[in-house]
Amino acid sequence: MFNNEIDLAENKLLLLYTLRELKIPVSRKILTEIILQSSYLNYFILQQYISELEASGFVDNTKEDNQAKLAINKSGRKVLSYFENRISPETKKLIDDFIQKNIDKIKEEISVTADYTIENSSNYTVSLKATENKITLIDIKISVATQKQAKDLCNNWKNNSSQLYNNIINILTKDH
Template sequence: MFEDTLELAENKLLLLYILHKLEFPISKNQFTEIILENNFMNYFILQQYISELISSNFVKSEQKDNKHSVSITHSGTKVLNLFINRLSIDKKDLIDKYISSNLHNIKNAISVTADYTIANKNSFIVDLKAIENDITLIDIKLNVVSNKQARDLCNKWKSSSSEIYNKIINLLTND
């Protein structure tokens, strides 16, 4: 039973450590992906721990534009600082390496969105956005005629948004 309590505490500290290292809110889906990719715990335990950390006010959950994000609170940071030595060095190193090699992708997924909806039976509305530091850089809505075209636009935006943004700016500012 004592080992279960230690594992529970270490897993919650691990979650706080990841949020602390990221230094910005992250979507629940991305957070889940980080945990599952590194085999830290299973999905159901993760969801339970996130809920417990939120109700303890160590993690803050926010909803903005129909997206749920989580971030560490001031109380969560204080608890992490008090008990950080209980996290294994191997796990901290693994997290540090994962975050440093994936930080660009994580930030890009937060600041670049691409969604589409059905406008009517023959058209789709594609919504492409780029946000930086809570400032919308660009927000484009396009009407296209096929589901495939909508998906292709979303995929292209997600993979090349900065290039596309720069091309649009250049087209609009050059004579």
């Protein structure tokens, strides 16, 4: 039982370390991807740890652009400073390497959002948004007839937002 408590504490410290190293608030999804690809935690335990860190007051959960974002707070930084040496250098290196390799993708995911809501059985509203340094570059709402169209729009926006943004600007500023 004592080893389980040590593992639990080290895993929570790993989450705090990851949030500190990211230096930007991130969604639960992004944090989960980083941890699952860099350690041996299982998904459900990881979600429990995130919730416990929030409940303990070490991680803030804020809303940005209608999306929940997680960030380490002052209390979390203080705890991490006391116990960071309990995280193995190998694990830190895995996290650091993953962040370094994927920071541009992480930042892009943060600045590009795509979601849809069901209005009724034959109408879906798709919301596409891109922001940069907290400035909204584009915010589009489109009504489509099927869930497949809504999903396709969201996926295309997430995968090609820069190109689509440039195309929209070019079309709208083009003289006919």
